[in-house]
Amino acid sequence: MALLNYRDLLAEQPIQEKDLAGDAEIIDDGPTGAIAVEYRRCGDESCHCMTGDEKHGPYNYRAKWEDGAVKKEYLAKTE
Numbered sequence: 001m002a003l004l005n006y007r008d009l010l011a012e013q014p015i016q017e018k019d020l021a022g023d024a025e026i027i028d029d030g031p032t033g034a035i036a037v038e039y040r041r042c043g044d045e046s047c048h049c050m051t052g053d054e055k056h057g058p059y060n061y062r063a064k065w066e067d068g069a070v071k072k073e074y075l076a077k078t079e
């Protein structure tokens with residue numbers, strides 16, 4: 001745990017939208033990571049999201065750097 005915190009202190013740059021999925025939008029940013037919102041297609045061919053542009057979501061998650069990769073931690077769905 002201490003090692004992880006140490007890495008966090010060395011944290012590279014803040015998360016940017018280009019580091020996330022194409023349509024993710026960062027809505028908050030802070031020392032513990034960026035809060036992003038994303039809409040997604042589920043992959044089910046029969047689902048409306050695959051044919052139209054109305055996707056599922058929003059999915060909120062916290063994104064931060066961990067070992068050089070973006071780690072996502074999904075948050076409770078807001079409705």
Ligand SMILES: [Zn+2]
Nearest residue numbers: 041042047049
């Ligand atoms: Zn779907």
